[in-house]
Structures are given as C-alpha cells and as structure tokens.
Amino acid sequence: MTTLYSNEELLNTLRRHAQGESTLGRRTYEQRRHEHEPSAHLYTHRFGSWSEAVAAAGLTSTTQPMHLQDATTKWGEPQMLAALRDCRSDTGYLTVRGYEAWRLNPVHPRPNVPPATSIRARFGKWSAAAAQTE
Incomplete structure (x- = not known):
C-alpha cells in the first residue's frame, strides 16, 4: 500500500x-x-x-562536511551529461535503473562514468539531468 x-x-x-x-x-x-x-x-x-x-520546513540546511565535498564533484557536469547521452544512444532510453544497468554491465563495464547518485546530487533529480540531454 x-x-x-x-x-x-x-x-x-x-x-x-x-x-x-x-x-x-x-x-x-x-x-x-x-x-x-x-x-x-x-x-x-x-x-x-x-x-x-x-x-x-523552516529549518537550516546543513553544510556538507569538507571531506565529502569532492564526492559530488569528481565528475563535472559535461562528463555527466555525456554519460547520459551515451546511455541513451546505446540503449534508447534513460531511466535510473537502465542507466545503472548500462554503467555496470559486466560484459562492457564503464568505470569512468558517474553513478546515478552523483548525477542526482548534481542536478537535484534525475529528470532534470535527463532533460538536459534531449
């Protein structure tokens, strides 16, 4: 439910x-x-x-700890968008699940593309990132 x-x-x-x-x-x-x-x-x-x-909610947002600030900046926005475009080109669609399956494909792994969590962190939500690749 x-x-x-x-x-x-x-x-x-x-x-x-x-x-x-x-x-x-x-x-x-x-x-x-x-x-x-x-x-x-x-x-x-x-x-x-x-x-x-x-x-x-009227609360103060917390600042990301210094030791984690690079976690969402390992890949730049152009690299993220390029990975999304490559996924769409290879698979014909661009869902979070499909992207992760494409990225982690055991036959053709792509270790140099960002995980979906990093893309979401950068763009706020998956649909916002996907919309920039259309």
Missing part, C-alpha cells in the same frame, strides 16, 4: 524529527524516522533536494 503525503504533512514530519534543533541532516532523519514515515528520498523527489525540503 502506498501512502500519499501532502507537502505540509512531510514538512511537519521534518519539524517533529528535528526535535527542537534548528537543522536536520538527512542521515539523522533516516535514523529517527519510523518505518511508516516517508523516506528521505521522497523529500528529495518532492522538493528537489534534501536542503530544499529542510528549508521549506
């Missing part, structure tokens, strides 16, 4: 899990949330990014 949440319900859940603190990190939310509550991924999907969801 899929539960539908209004934006206000989602934001109230964030505020409750912030427990009076001014911010709420994604990992902290995932540790505090109950099984029946929305996943952090839903917030990213609905609001464009975790930071945007936190800001919409």
